[in-house]
Amino acid sequence: MGAPFASAVSSGTAGLHLALRAADVHGGDEVVTSPFSFVASANAALYERARPVFADIDRRTLNLDPQAAAAAVTERTRALLPVHIFGYPADMQAFERIAAERDLAIVEDACEALGARHADGPAVGARGHAAVFGFYANKQLTTGEGGMVTLGDEATKARIDSERNQGRAPDMDWLDHDRLGYNYRLSDIACAIGVAQLQRLDESLAARAQVAERYRQSLDGIEGLELPCADAGGDVRGWFVFVVQLPPGVDRDDTVRALAASGVQSKPYLPAIHLMSFYRERFGHREGEFPVCEDVAARSLALPFFPQLDEGQVARVCETLRATLGR
Numbered sequence: 001m002g003a004p005f006a007s008a009v010s011s012g013t014a015g016l017h018l019a020l021r022a023a024d025v026h027g028g029d030e031v032v033t034s035p036f037s038f039v040a041s042a043n044a045a046l047y048e049r050a051r052p053v054f055a056d057i058d059r060r061t062l063n064l065d066p067q068a069a070a071a072a073v074t075e076r077t078r079a080l081l082p083v084h085i086f087g088y089p090a091d092m093q094a095f096e097r098i099a100a101e102r103d104l105a106i107v108e109d110a111c112e113a114l115g116a117r118h119a120d121g122p123a124v125g126a127r128g129h130a131a132v133f134g135f136y137a138n139k140q141l142t143t144g145e146g147g148m149v150t151l152g153d154e155a156t157k158a159r160i161d162s163e164r165n166q167g168r169a170p171d172m173d174w175l176d177h178d179r180l181g182y183n184y185r186l187s188d189i190a191c192a193i194g195v196a197q198l199q200r201l202d203e204s205l206a207a208r209a210q211v212a213e214r215y216r217q218s219l220d221g222i223e224g225l226e227l228p229c230a231d232a233g234g235d236v237r238g239w240f241v242f243v244v245q246l247p248p249g250v251d252r253d254d255t256v257r258a259l260a261a262s263g264v265q266s267k268p269y270l271p272a273i274h275l276m277s278f279y280r281e282r283f284g285h286r287e288g289e290f291p292v293c294e295d296v297a298a299r300s301l302a303l304p305f306f307p308q309l310d311e312g313q314v315a316r317v318c319e320t321l322r323a324t325l326g327r
């Protein structure tokens with residue numbers, strides 16, 4: 001990817017936790033992040049007793065909206081945590097400007113974005129901020145469970161390497177520990193699987209992009225159905241899932257049932273984090289706070305998506321969806 005340093009960890013969640021610790025996020029701090037993400041990106045701040053502060057998302061990319069994020073920054077904000085959701089690059093230039101103006105750290109959640117590239121050149125995860133990738137079974141590259149933090153500087157790597165391994169420094173006597181650490185190591189067996197996966201990564205990413213393109217062509221023209229945004233301005237998505245937004249007013253549960261009855265699996269994906277019961281109860285979040293996120297979360301549906309999905313299977317999914325929506 002071109003990142004000078006990296007640290008393998010036991011999961012994307014573990015990587016986010018260690019990256020926030022390395023950014024000196026402490027109790028009472030705030031971390032501005034996206035409510036349209038997998039819950040782990042917000043939970044990671046809570047592990048350090050910091051508060052995840054949400055801001056609404058951009059309707060096209062579904063990523064954290066930089067303007068909304070800037071408006072959510074307070075004197076307690078310590079870090080920005082943008083998420084490259086569904087593998088589409090977040091607007092890092094904008095977040096870098098906000099971070100420079102307000103003296104904030106940046107931690108990128110790139111768990112879904114292996115293979116993505118920014119319009120201004122670097123691969124997602126190679127801009128010098130800590131960026132966290134996930135290697136769970138559904139990801140572009142998998143080790144079963146696992147993750148990787150890519151980094152721009154050696155001191156941060158040394159800290160993360162130590163904290164993933166119970167707080168040991170590299171030059172220490174056996175079983176001496178000079179800081180608090182965790183067992184967030186990626187196992188050797190998982191690493192071996194990852195190395196083998198890496199050899200197939202380009203092929204697998206290309207196959208995913210081809211499946212996505214077939215979906216795009218076959219679903220074109222269904223009234224009100226929104227497809228994942230096309231690459232624009234030089235940004236390149238690393239294809240992870242194919243999530244459509246159903247036309248407004250369509251009952252999603254009925255759609256899922258009708259697709260299932262025809263043998264097509266689908267899932268609502270993703271729910272808004274701030275409306276999850278734990279977040280409502282802990283922080284008093286309510287409907288209406290982040291209208292774009294809530295609208296997108298209410299209409300999003302993940303369709304079958306994996307590199308081996310062939311042309312006939314894509315056609316069958318699309319015909320079934322078209323017929324279901326046309327009823």
Ligand SMILES: Cc1ncc(COP(=O)(O)O)c(C=O)c1O
Pocket residue numbers: 011012013014037038040041083085109111112134135136146147
């Ligand atoms: C956006 C996002 N963040 C964080 C994670 C957490 O990664 P993991 O499941 O490897 O802990 C995931 C994936 O599961 C994810 O999709």
